[in-house]
Amino acid sequence: xxxxxxxxGPFNVPEGATxxxxxxxxxxxxxxxxxxxxxxRKEPKLLMSVYSSGNEDGRFTAQLNRASQYIxxxxxxxxxxxxxxxxxxxxxxGYQKVTFGIGTKLQVIP
Amino acid sequence: xxxxxxxxxxxxxxxxxxxxxxxxxISGHTALYWYRQSLGQGLxxxxxxxGNSAPDKSGLPSDRFSAERTGGSVSTLTIQRTQQExxxxxxxxxxxxxxxxxxxxxxxxxxRLTVL
Numbered sequence: 001x002x003x004x005x006x007x008x009g010p011f012n013v014p015e016g017a018t019x020x021x022x023x024x025x026x027x028x029x030x031x032x033x034x035x036x037x038x039x040x041r042k043e044p045k046l047l048m049s050v051y052s053s054g055n056e057d058g059r060f061t062a063q064l065n066r067a068s069q070y071i072x073x074x075x076x077x078x079x080x081x082x083x084x085x086x087x088x089x090x091x092x093x094g095y096q097k098v099t100f101g102i103g104t105k106l107q108v109i110p
Numbered sequence: 111x112x113x114x115x116x117x118x119x120x121x122x123x124x125x126x127x128x129x130x131x132x133x134x135x136i137s138g139h140t141a142l143y144w145y146r147q148s149l150g151q152g153l154x155x156x157x158x159x160x161g162n163s164a165p166d167k168s169g170l171p172s173d174r175f176s177a178e179r180t181g182g183s184v185s186t187l188t189i190q191r192t193q194q195e196x197x198x199x200x201x202x203x204x205x206x207x208x209x210x211x212x213x214x215x216x217x218x219x220x221x222r223l224t225v226l
Binding site: 042 | 143145155
């Protein structure tokens with residue numbers, strides 16, 4: 001089993017739709033979690049941290065479920081500009097081991 | 111302020127040649143990471159530097175790969191005797207040390223390496 005797994009997609013959704021991605025991780029001792037966004041042929045950029053209590057940033061909501069070992073990202077009212085690949089990141093090993101998921105590709109359609 | 115910079119932005123080389131890739135992290139960031147990303151693939155961790163500690167080299171794919179970080183700042187990734195399978199975008203990232211610093215990474219624009 002991979003340490004961090006994501007559905008690569010693509011997820012094709014119409015503008016205005018709500019879309020959610022999950023990311024599962026295998027190491028129950030993992031310490032912190034993040035979502036990054038990567039546009040085509042660009043470097044990844046931090047989107048948001050993920051906390052057990054859940055956190056929201058505008059149209060984006062991230063959640064962590066430690067019992068089931070997954071994190072999620074919810075995007076409401078999708079915009080064309082949300083089209084990108086969304087990478088989950090899991091930190092473990094005393095904050096030294098950083099593992100990126102393969103990413104989930106989102107395409108928002110007019 | 112200035113972000114992470116990498117040079118060169120593109121490098122085309124012949125199989126068997128050595129290449130050096132450079133990364134300038136954000137000033138004050140003690141952690142530095144190298145990754146590579148092949149076309150359509152996820153990020154593959156290569157090596158991690160934290161302050162003056164010995165680097166975590168667990169991700170280096172072969173002994174042809176090595177990296178240095180001088181003075182806790184600039185880093186160079188060296189690939190000796192390049193092979194075609196080394197073709198990829200090599201990304202460098204830096205972050206502050208701390209409880210969550212490992213995840214809040216700032217990436218450079220990458221070096222696109224093509225081995226002919």
